[in-house]
Amino acid sequence: MDEFQTAEEASFLVDEVSSIIKEAIESAIGGNAYQHSKVNQWTTSVVEQTLSQLTKLGKPFKYIVTCVIMQKNGAGLHTASSCFWDNSSDGTCTVRWENKTMYCIVSAFGLAI
Amino acid sequence: VSSPSFKQCIESVLGKADYNHNKVNQWTAAIVEQSLTHLVKLGKTYKYIVTCAVMQRSGAGLHTASSCFWDTTTDGTCTVRWENRTMNCIVNVFAVAIIL
Numbered sequence: 116m117d118e119f120q121t122a123e124e125a126s127f128l129v130d131e132v133s134s135i136i137k138e139a140i141e142s143a144i145g146g147n148a149y150q151h152s153k154v155n156q157w158t159t160s161v162v163e164q165t166l167s168q169l170t171k172l173g174k175p176f177k178y179i180v181t182c183v184i185m186q187k188n189g190a191g192l193h194t195a196s197s198c199f200w201d202n203s204s205d206g207t208c209t210v211r212w213e214n215k216t217m218y219c220i221v222s223a224f225g226l227a228i
Numbered sequence: 229v230s231s232p233s234f235k236q237c238i239e240s241v242l243g244k245a246d247y248n249h250n251k252v253n254q255w256t257a258a259i260v261e262q263s264l265t266h267l268v269k270l271g272k273t274y275k276y277i278v279t280c281a282v283m284q285r286s287g288a289g290l291h292t293a294s295s296c297f298w299d300t301t302t303d304g305t306c307t308v309r310w311e312n313r314t315m316n317c318i319v320n321v322f323a324v325a326i327i328l
Contacts, residue, residue, distance in 0.1 A: 149289065151289055154289065154291040155291060155293075157291075158291050158292065158293035159293050159295075161293070162293045162294060162295035163295055165295075166295045166296075166297055169297070170297050177296070177297060177298040177299070177303070177324050178296065178297040178298070179277060179294065179295075179296045179297075179298070179322050179324075180294060180295050180296070181279060181292065181293070181294035181320065182292065182293045182294070183281060183290065183291070183292045184290070184291045184292075185283070185288060185289070185290045185291075186288040186289040186290070187288070188286060188287060188288040189286060189288075190283060190284040190285070190286040190287075190288040191247065191249055191252065191283070191284040192281065192282070192283045192284070192290070193252040193253060193255075193256050193281070193282045193283075194256065194279060194280065194281040194282075195253075195256035195257050195259070195260045195279070195280050196260060196277060196278060196279035196280070197257075197260035197261055197263075197264045197277075197278050198264075198275070198276065198277045198278075199264055199267065199268055199275060199276040199277075200275040200276070200277075201275070205275070222279065224277050224322070226275050226324050228327060
């Protein structure tokens, strides 16, 4: 029982991280339409909010959060990522979100200390 | 972490090509894999994350941001932007020290 609890406390839980990311996106860009002058603030606030919620989890992890916002106008966008780490303790979670005028892709990486 | 070598990785994969929907997946995969291999060969005690975004140039706006919670004395990042007539490519490299 004790071992299970410790494992939970020190592991990267994808569902938990995914809901943190979704909340951050909704609150930063929720009902908005793509606006060139605001996008910088939006990407910054999505990553900052996500990062601060992740660190509040108090787990022994280092985190990297990236956010891409793209205007919808028919252009193709492809992203890929590759990681060299410890498969048993490290993890990643990517959330794709969209509304009528833009796409938002947020990736969070957690590396065990 | 030096950017010239990542620029080379991108050049060798995308070099003279035009945006091609069918090939983009292979390209992004090749770029991250080559970059990661290059980093691992440096033989340092680091964990690495490499991300690559390739976008067709059609006038759409694209913004990216990243934020990191780590040890600022040992960890670092490097971003390389590349473009040609038909596409933009952004590669991000994150290096996190392993504490032994």
